[in-house]
Amino acid sequence: xxxxxxxxxxxxxxxxxxxxxxxxxxxxxxxxxxxxxxxxxxxxxxxxxxxxxxxxxxxxxxxxxxxxxxxxxxxxxxxxxxxxxxxxxxxxxxxxxxxxxxxxxxxxxxxxxxxxxxxxxxxxxxxxxxxxxxxxxxxxxxxxxxxxxxxxxxxxxxxxxxxxxxxxxxxxxxxxxxxxxxxxxxxxxxxxxxxxxxxxxxxxxxxxxxxxxxxxxxxxxxxxxxxxxxxxxxxxxxxxxxxxxxxxxxxxxxxxxxxxxxxxxxxxxxxxxxxxxxxxxxxxxxxxxxxxxxxxxxxxxxxxxxxxxxxxxxxxxxxxxxxxxxxxxxxxxxxxxxxxxxxxxxxxxxxxxxxxxxxxxxxxxxxxxxxx
Numbered sequence: 001x002x003x004x005x006x007x008x009x010x011x012x013x014x015x016x017x018x019x020x021x022x023x024x025x026x027x028x029x030x031x032x033x034x035x036x037x038x039x040x041x042x043x044x045x046x047x048x049x050x051x052x053x054x055x056x057x058x059x060x061x062x063x064x065x066x067x068x069x070x071x072x073x074x075x076x077x078x079x080x081x082x083x084x085x086x087x088x089x090x091x092x093x094x095x096x097x098x099x100x101x102x103x104x105x106x107x108x109x110x111x112x113x114x115x116x117x118x119x120x121x122x123x124x125x126x127x128x129x130x131x132x133x134x135x136x137x138x139x140x141x142x143x144x145x146x147x148x149x150x151x152x153x154x155x156x157x158x159x160x161x162x163x164x165x166x167x168x169x170x171x172x173x174x175x176x177x178x179x180x181x182x183x184x185x186x187x188x189x190x191x192x193x194x195x196x197x198x199x200x201x202x203x204x205x206x207x208x209x210x211x212x213x214x215x216x217x218x219x220x221x222x223x224x225x226x227x228x229x230x231x232x233x234x235x236x237x238x239x240x241x242x243x244x245x246x247x248x249x250x251x252x253x254x255x256x257x258x259x260x261x262x263x264x265x266x267x268x269x270x271x272x273x274x275x276x277x278x279x280x281x282x283x284x285x286x287x288x289x290x291x292x293x294x295x296x297x298x299x300x301x302x303x304x305x306x307x308x309x310x311x312x313x314x315x316x317x318x319x320x321x322x323x324x325x326x327x328x329x330x331x332x333x334x335x336x337x338x339x340x341x342x343x344x345x346x347x348x349x350x351x352x353x354x355x356x357x358x359x360x361x362x363x364x365x366x367x368x369x370x371x372x
Contacts, residue, residue, distance in 0.1 A: 008040040009067035020072035020183065026176065028139035028185035033075050034108065037068065044106040046087035046223065048212035051102040053090060058215045058287040062230035069234025073346030074183035076234050078137030080227040085109035085145050087223065089164055091216040092207035097199040101143060101164060110138035111145030113220070115160050117191060119148040126150065126196045128163065136186040144170045146191060147204065163201035169194045180349025214294035222290060222305045225312035228355040229283045232347065236276050236319035239343040243326045244269065246333045265329060272322050279315040286311045302367040309360035316356035320347040
């Protein structure tokens with residue numbers, strides 16, 4: 001990655017952090033943070049250059065997500081989710097669809113990819129209805145993504161498609177009362193009998209790469225996993241930094257010296273730091289290897305795809321565990337509103353996501369058995 005891009009992401013830390021600290025509970029993340037990200041030239045790190053994106057190498061994409069998420073988990077979550085979705089529509093839609101979605105530059109896309117909608121095929125259009133959850137960032141989005149199963153005109157097998165509609169074609173429910181990731185405003189939304197042109201859809205499991213580079217040949221699941229990994233690494237890094245900073249002026253009740261002088265603290269913190277760094281190194285390794293394999297072979301094996309997903313799962317679940325241990329090390333300082341407690345809540349919320357679930361581990365081991 002060019003140093004300038006990573007420096008640009010780092011330069012936003014204070015702005016994003018301040019906006020996050022002043023956002024009332026239950027309110028969406030500050031639009032000013034998204035505007036600052038756009039002004040810094042950081043829209044679209046995963047999005048193909050052909051539609052206005054940056055199209056960075058995948059490991060560098062993860063680095064950018066990590067840096068934005070280090071400032072605030074909700075902002076980082078909305079940022080990576082919108083970018084990953086825009087990358088899919090930029091890479092996998094045919095020209096007519098891409099021209100519509102990217103007419104005004106890289107858009108903010110939000111929505112749920114699970115096939116919660118039913119789409120009746122009528123010629124070159126689909127009539128879509130569905131009830132969706134977890135529309136992260138949809139309060140600031142211009143396009144809403146939606147997964148769907150088709151009802152074919154000829155009675156053939158249903159297809160699992162991803163499509164996108166202008167956000168004014170969906171009804172937002174405004175319900176987001178949660179433990180963590182509060183400012184993502186991941187509202188439920190409903191779509192009722194909305195017409196969707198076929199050129200704004202793609203096959204979820206077998207997308208055709210119309211534009212973009214080898215990274216986009218990885219497909220939906222590994223690329224989304226990479227986004228979740230960058231997010232988890234960023235918050236984990238922030239929690240560790242905050243605990244380390246507080247150790248110098250934190251004294252346990254009954255102790256005569258600071259936490260930083262405690263051998264127990266020194267030992268346990270080193271273990272947490274090591275776990276974070278090992279996870280980060282593995283994520284970067286599998287991303288680089290997957291992209292190289294796609295460049296060489298035009299696709300990636302099931303083992304490679306599942307290694308990316310499993311690395312993501314481990315840094316998500318591992319991050320939540322590191323945050324818990326760091327919270328305990330911080331003592332009562334971790335109770336106060338601020339980056340430690342917010343990071344604790346956000347990482348535990350993220351650990352509930354599908355991409356942090358055991359499915360990646362199961363799929364990896366099955367693919368290794370099949371390959372052996």
